[in-house]
Amino acid sequence: xxxxxxTALGGLTTGMVYAAFALALVLIWRSTRVVNFAQAPxxxxxxxxxxxxxxxxxxxxxxxxxxxxxxxxxxxxxxxxVMRHVxxxxxxxxxxxxxxxxxxxxxxxxxxxxxxxxxxPAPFGVRGIEVGGRTVALTGFGIxxxxxxxxxxxxxxxxxxxTDLGLRMRAAAFNPEVARLLGVRVPRMMTLGWAxxxxxxxxxxxLIAGGSLIHPSYMDSxxxxxxxxxxxxxxxSPLGAVVGGLxxxxxxxxxxxxxxxxxxxxxxxxxxxxxxxVRPGGIFxxxxxxxx
Amino acid sequence: MSKQPxxxxxxxxxxxASRVAELELDRVTVRFGGLVALSDAALTVRxxxxxxxxxxxxxxxxxxxxxxxxxxxxxxxQILRRGEHLTRxxxxxxxxxxxxxxxxxxxxxxxxxxxxxxxxxxxRHARTGFWASALAWPTSGREERALRERALxxxxxxxxxxxxxxxxxxxxxxxxxxxxxARALVGEPELLLLDEPASGLAADEIDDLGELVxxxxxxxxxxxxxxxxxxxxxxxxxxxxxxFGRVIAHGPPEQVRNDPAVLEAYLGEDV
Numbered sequence: 001x002x003x004x005x006x007t008a009l010g011g012l013t014t015g016m017v018y019a020a021f022a023l024a025l026v027l028i029w030r031s032t033r034v035v036n037f038a039q040a041p042x043x044x045x046x047x048x049x050x051x052x053x054x055x056x057x058x059x060x061x062x063x064x065x066x067x068x069x070x071x072x073x074x075x076x077x078x079x080x081x082v083m084r085h086v087x088x089x090x091x092x093x094x095x096x097x098x099x100x101x102x103x104x105x106x107x108x109x110x111x112x113x114x115x116x117x118x119x120x121p122a123p124f125g126v127r128g129i130e131v132g133g134r135t136v137a138l139t140g141f142g143i144x145x146x147x148x149x150x151x152x153x154x155x156x157x158x159x160x161x162x163t164d165l166g167l168r169m170r171a172a173a174f175n176p177e178v179a180r181l182l183g184v185r186v187p188r189m190m191t192l193g194w195a196x197x198x199x200x201x202x203x204x205x206x207l208i209a210g211g212s213l214i215h216p217s218y219m220d221s222x223x224x225x226x227x228x229x230x231x232x233x234x235x236x237s238p239l240g241a242v243v244g245g246l247x248x249x250x251x252x253x254x255x256x257x258x259x260x261x262x263x264x265x266x267x268x269x270x271x272x273x274x275x276x277x278v279r280p281g282g283i284f285x286x287x288x289x290x291x292x
Numbered sequence: 293m294s295k296q297p298x299x300x301x302x303x304x305x306x307x308x309a310s311r312v313a314e315l316e317l318d319r320v321t322v323r324f325g326g327l328v329a330l331s332d333a334a335l336t337v338r339x340x341x342x343x344x345x346x347x348x349x350x351x352x353x354x355x356x357x358x359x360x361x362x363x364x365x366x367x368x369x370q371i372l373r374r375g376e377h378l379t380r381x382x383x384x385x386x387x388x389x390x391x392x393x394x395x396x397x398x399x400x401x402x403x404x405x406x407x408x409x410x411x412x413x414x415x416r417h418a419r420t421g422f423w424a425s426a427l428a429w430p431t432s433g434r435e436e437r438a439l440r441e442r443a444l445x446x447x448x449x450x451x452x453x454x455x456x457x458x459x460x461x462x463x464x465x466x467x468x469x470x471x472x473x474a475r476a477l478v479g480e481p482e483l484l485l486l487d488e489p490a491s492g493l494a495a496d497e498i499d500d501l502g503e504l505v506x507x508x509x510x511x512x513x514x515x516x517x518x519x520x521x522x523x524x525x526x527x528x529x530x531x532x533x534x535x536f537g538r539v540i541a542h543g544p545p546e547q548v549r550n551d552p553a554v555l556e557a558y559l560g561e562d563v
Contacts, residue, residue: 164411164436171401171412178399181361182413182475183387 006137007257008250013142015249016149021204021226022233022241023153027197029235031173031190033091034083037098039226040219041105042078042198043205046070047214048113050206051120060123067202075198079191109216122211145207152203153242156196160238169193221265225252228272234282244283312375314339314483314513315360315391320369322355322537329355330366331537337483337530342505342514344524347534348557353517354396356534357487360515361386361393373483387413392481396488398472402461406452406471409460410443413475446478447471450504465492477508484508486516490523502527525549533557 021039028036050067054060082101086093124140160166171179172189180186204226205219229248233240248271255267275282315337322330330352337343345353358364359371362381371378373389386392392413401409447453450470455463460471469492476484489505490498498520505514506527518524524531525545532542535557541548548554 164439167404167408167412170404174401174403175399177363177383178395178401179412180383181386181393181395181399183384183479184412185384 003257007253009136009138009142010257011250011253012246013138013145013249014253015246016146017204017207017245018222018225018229018249019242019245020149020152020200020207021222022229022245023156023238024197024201024204025226025230026233026235026238026241027156027193027200029230030238031169031193032083032087032094034094034098035227036197037095037223038078038101038105039197039201040205040223041102041109041216042071042074043201043222044214044216044219045105045109046074046198046202047120047205047209047219048109050209051118051214052113054121060121064123064206067206068199071199071202072195075195075201076191078198079194083194084187084190106216113216115216117213117215120209120212120214139211141210145210148203148207152200153238156200156238159196165192224265225268228268228275231272232275232283237282240282247283312339313337313372314374315515316372316375317356317360318370318372320356320359320366320371322352322359322364322366328537330359332369333534333537333539334369335532335539335542337513337515339482339513340509341529342509342516342527344528344531345515345517345534346519346521346524346531347540350536351534351557352537353534354487355537357393357485357515357517361391361485387479387481390480390482391485392476392479392483393485394472394476394487394489396491398468400460400468400472400475402459404460405456406447406458406460406463407440407443407456409471410446410475410478411439414439414442414446414478443474443478446474449477450474466494466497469493480511482512484512484514486514486518488518489516490518490520498523 021043024039025036028034028039046067049070050063053063053066078101082097083094086097122141124144127135127139129136129138129140129143158166160170168179168184169189169192171182172184172186173193176186179189204222208219208222225248226245229245230241232244232247233242234244248268251271252264252267256264259267313336315335317333317335320330320333321328333352333356335343335345335356345356347353355364359366362383362385365381371381373391378385378389401412444453444456447456450473452467452470452474455467455471460468463471469489473486473489476486486505489501493501502523505516508514516524516528528545530542531545531548533540533548533551533554535553540553540557541551543551
């Protein structure tokens, strides 16, 4: 029983990170119909930025804030400087471009930050907290992870649902032609969309790094898992991305805990295949149902 | 070209500064590859009038509209708004220029409420900058409420305020059309472009629409593309007739109606 609870709690925590990462993919997919494969190395770069700040003698929290800000800026630069130039020239061009960015960012990070494994600090304990004399597999950092992701999601929901800016962003994503006609500066909304997505991705990067080792390729496995989570949720739905991330995290934790950790990657791809075959529109495939 | 180019215009003596054209297209030519969609097309929309653009299918009406709102950039010719040249006109400039356009396909955001749909169009008056609202600056909340008020006002004006909380996609077509119109009006344009406003409406709804459009002229000029000939003849002050991308006639309705070139374009030769 204790193992069951611990496995579930561990899965929930990592699931939250997958959810954040999937959310970043969904934000970009919704507004530009691009699957951003460069999301992982972008988050890797911002985490290295955080480490550089912390190594320079600043506190963890300064590093954390700088990394998120760097994520915002990096996302905007990617959209303005690179992605905009392939817009409207076939969807595959943009996707291939993000794959290219994946490789370029990897190489650049190895040159700038070095190709070694380096330890990344955590602001809270990484030991399980004690409940009634027993240690539960929920660490202080795990609780922070869950809260941080929930807060960011809450802010995003508030932005999209309750502000005029969010309304314009949604308008630009759903129907750019009409939005332009109504005075919405669609290119600017796209830049902001990329910036926000990159910020959420950076958060995921920081949370994965906390209390463990980072390396230019430490985020690579998360690309696959985040993508699976996003597809589980239907790629178009932010809520679906979150639920997909949690489902995936818990499922993989059970696979790892009861069947063996070597099967995790296999299980993730198996889930992806099953979803694509049985429900290609994702678990919440509402748009497919409406397409009559 | 018109047989009597100046007949419909006010005489030069009455042309004061306030009578400068809301919109003027001057010898506009648009080519799509080898196809000439518009050839030397010209029209002038006078303030506080309804100006109709008619012509057989494929005559270039939609292209002309797309030029006027920046979707298509003309290969030759100029667009003037109140005498000023609009070079590099972009669709997102329209609200700032006091212009609004409705679309044939309506272009409503189906999964969003009617109120939100209209609020997007109300943004011309939103003063809060991009960063202020991104950071939820205190002023943006007040702006937000003001936008909401104005959007509700626009809906009330068309008698559909009660639809505000409903999802736009759930409404029947004539009501969706009204929502699209409210969204165009909420920015308080001085020039309204209507793309086939009567299509899909019943006869009594078309009569109401005609009255509504006439009523708008004390606040704005209206340029409309329409197939419904009765409506056009009834509500327009000026009419421009296009055929194969050329202006074959323009003038007041009674003159255009009897123009031999127009009859030929619509009915064919040797009638």
